[in-house]
Amino acid sequence: MKIIKVRDLNKVYGKKDNLTYALKDANLEINKGEFIAIIGASGSGKSTLLQLIGGVDFPTSGEVIIDNENIYNLKENPLAIFRRRNIGFVFQDFNLIPMLTVEENIEMPVLLDCRKVDKDYKKNLIKTLGLEGKEDSLPSELSGGQKQRAAIARALINKPLIVLADEPTGNLDSENSKEVLELLKVSVKKYNQTIIVVTHDINIAEEADRIIRIKDGIVTEG
Structure with missing residues (x-):
């Protein structure tokens, strides 16, 4: 079952003679339950693609269809609700709220x-x-690996269809990186979720079901 369809997606910055394509005519289909890695050089468009799939930025043109819903046909409030209920985000810098406990951070999306x-x-x-x-515990009392686990729990608490992870191991050592990767893989199997990871680490990418490559805003596979 195709859970994500990206069609002729473009993200352009600048005007007229100074146009810069962050993403150019991207087409992509992802099945429910897949573990996808997106790789490419810095500035290639990896994070742009992830943000557009997640509905946190708007494309210049093209479509993102999630579970048969063209998300950019939704108005602002319905899009925010759709995103909150169907997409979980995991960030490199964890983005935990410092004054909340681990449990409170995890519960926050539902509340x-x-x-x-x-x-x-x-x-x-x-x-x-x-x-x-x-x-x-407060985030300040956790190790880097524990913070990322809390961030993953927060991303999963709404039982989202899709989890988007932007360099989730970028601030972790190799041991914690391996643990976080295994936890993401467990989530795919246990909760039948689709997970898309942006990474610069080819070792992490090779653990995925499929690798998406981006170079100069152009998406290819393999």
């Missing part, structure tokens, strides 16, 4: 959506991600 937290699911996530005993 922002004015819904009740599934306590059994949250407990299972915390156990799967090795955060038992850290629920009441």
Whole structure:
């Protein structure tokens, strides 16, 4: 089943003679449950593609269809709700709120959506991600690996269709990077989610089901 369809996607900056294509005529289809790696040099358009798929930036032209919904046909508020309920984000710098505990950080996306937290699911996530005993800790009391695990739990708490991870191991050592990668792979299998990881690390990319390459804004596979 195709969960994501990217059609003739362009992101252009500048005007007339000073046009810069961050993304050029990108076409891509991703199946439900796939683990996809996006690789390319710095400035090649990796993060741009991820942001457009995630609905956090707007394309110059083209379509992004998620679960049969053309997300850029949605108005601002419906798009925000769709994004919050269907897409989880994991960032390189974790983006945890410093004054909230681990548990509060994890719960935040559900509470922002004015819904009740599934306590059994949250407990299972915390156990799967090795955060038992850290629920009441602040981010400043965690190691880098623990912070990223908390960020992954927060991305998964809404049971999203898709998880988008932008250099999720970029601030971690090799041991923690390997653990985070394994946790993402577990999530694909356990929760049947689609995960797209932007990475500069070919070793991480080779663990994915499929590799998407970007060079100068042009998307290719393999």
